[in-house]
Amino acid sequence: MGLLSRLSFLVRSKLNALIGRAEDPAETLDYSYQQMRDELTDVEKGIADITAQKKRLEVQRDRLEENIEKHNEQAREAMAQDREDLAKRALEKKQAKRSQAEDLAGQIQNLESTQRNLEEKKADLKRQIEEFKTKKETVKARYEAAEAQTRVSEAVTGVGDEMEDVGRAIDQATEKTEEMEARAAALDELEDRGVLDNAMSDQDQIDRELEAGREDRNIEAELETLRESEGTAEAEPETEKEAEAEEVKAELEAQVDESEVEAELEELREEEKPE
Template sequence: MAVLTRFKDIMASNINALLDKVEDPEKMIEQCLRNLRSDLGKVKSETAAVMAEEQRSKRALDELTEEMSKMQNYAIKALEADNETDAKKFLERKALLAAKESGLNEAYKLAASNAVKMREMHDKLVADIGELESRKNMIKSKLSVAKTQERINKIGSSVSSANNSISAFDRMEQKANEALDKANAMAALNAAPKDDIEDLMAKYEKDTNIDNELEALKARLNKN
């Protein structure tokens, strides 16, 4: 039964190892579950066929046992009727049936054993799928958190880059200030020297005007 081999391979596989080999674990989870559900359908169909075979084997064995019992009863009735020849024929038929009993009994035991194994594997697959279904949301939640953390890490890198850019701007501004100060100093050095004599002359010219005004005011007061 090829489906059994396939089933055993699936149950023996390490799903976590498979998840590590793909770029999108979430898609792999869904694919694993789809594969398992598909195999569950095959296992269920095979299990039903094996269980039907068990029932057929049991029915054939029961019918044989019933027929042997019937031949035994007819042989007894024939002897009770003092017909030994007929009794012998019934017993001969019973012997022929008995020769088949061993084979039918062995077939039934094998069919029953297969049915038990298939039912156990079917039930285990159902349980495993149920467990994976319950773990699926948990795994997806972890993947979502991981993706969020990755985005935060990228944002953190961007912030670090921005800080570096700000530092660079600060350095450029400092250089600009230094250049401006140097330029202003150079301009001051290049300016023509100031002649103080003009200020001094202005001082005395101002005083003369005041004296003249004072004399004029005195003259006016004396006149009055």
């Protein structure tokens, strides 16, 4: 595997790891749960803002109602002083403030309606969040158990990504080793054939051939020595057998001579007997 192929394999491995982490169901569930929590926070902030606006409008409404009562008192006092013109002006202000107070009351009513809706939504959202949290933890527990079981099974069977990487590394190392062994064998063959000279030796091809010839002659000399020693070892037993045969022959000859001697002695004894 070349450099570019190894780099490509490394990049793909890193990308697959990142994608795998991004697709982790546990992280996805946690992210969804956090989104729901953020939405609940936004609802609570909305309720707080509406409540604050309603309170501000209620304060304004209360002030207008106080002014209406004030203008009403002004009109009575003006009529008591026979100042109809002042009474009319007071009543006009009273009418304007009453109109403003009615507008504020309508706005306050709308805000109260919106506030109730948001509070209901908040209650529903909180219930959904609690249900989702329970399901989320259940699913996460199941996923983690399944993931652990899968890792163990992959480790036992050797089909996981890590084992694939190990197998690929072994294949690469084996391929590299075979290449180096083939290269070493080729260099040895070329050196033996004399195509390459050993840089650490002063011998050339002629010296090597002469040395090989000397070694052959030495081997032949040793073989000849062995042959001669084997021949001597075979000859010795034959000489011993011949010597034994000579001894037997001599004994027989000696026996023959003694019988003849005994026969002659017997003849002499017969002759010596008196008639």
